[in-house]
Amino acid sequence: MAPAVVRRAVAHIEAHADQPLTLTDIARASGVGPRALQLAFARHLGTSPMAHLRRARLQRAHEELQSADATAGDTVAAVARRWGWTSPSRFSTAYRREFGVPPSGTLRT
Template identity: 45%
Template sequence: MSWLTAGSGTPDVLRDRVALRVGVPMLFPAHRDVVFVATDYDQQLVHLDRGFVREVAAERFDVGTREMRFDHLRPADSLIVRQWRDSLGALARALREGGTGSLVWHEAKRQTVDAFLRVVPPQLDQLPAELLHPRQAKLRAAVEHIHAHADDPITITELAQVAGLSVRSVQEAFRRTFGVSPLSYLRQVRLDRVHEELLGLDPRTVSVGQVATRWGFAHLGRFSASYAERFGEYPKQTLRR
């Protein structure tokens, strides 16, 4: 998590171009290369262990074995931000007073991760029921990879490596199970992500084009047609709800 205490900065000028605000935490997109630009700034960072985050998340959410993904651009209200700051204050006191081997430090860490999960709750996709059978384990690995990395460039070769199958076998497995190619399935997931974001965004501060481009849709006309076919309305209608 990253936030500024002074100055200005944008953590990802190549893609999201969303500016940091002083005192407001934002999850840094550390899973991919970024270019960070800042001016006259003082920045604070907190690194959270992914395994520990999963352990705490399992107590609050139905995580199971699914890959957790987080919306690093999710806005947080002032109360949640205050809870996050309070947890960091308690964590610092626990470190000074008890050290890293103390019970108070352990509990403060858990409270900090709990506060983090309030700022950016994990987003868990409901995978198709067809993948629950053990014999679908290899296909499930490919599908989970798509859901976990839908905001990254994904190739069929990459999916084949994840699943431990040949490229042809991956293509056949997707068509047999879902009736579409792997890349068509990926586009459907990306459309779902756009839909999720548009439902929660303010049309005064964001455009459909910005969200669509972030999810890899370069041709807005074709995107709008595909979106309307999937959701029964155009993306502008969703954004204006």
């Protein structure tokens, strides 16, 4: 089990994934400095806080795309923006790498 600082950081990320978060924001919510948080994530989760945030945002975008309806005007770009992705191409690349399909393949038509 991860230490309390990592659990607090993960909880903060999950609760605020739709907001613009920085490493400093996450560290402050966890009660430690940014470097200490990075080291704790590397040691206990094998990743960084910001990589964890990106994955959380991708997962939320994936869930939203699964229930979205292109015929009702839902778009990949709008979903990506809601989850903090400002670059559609970076979102698409990360999405395909994580889920094995392009985001447009998940959006229901």
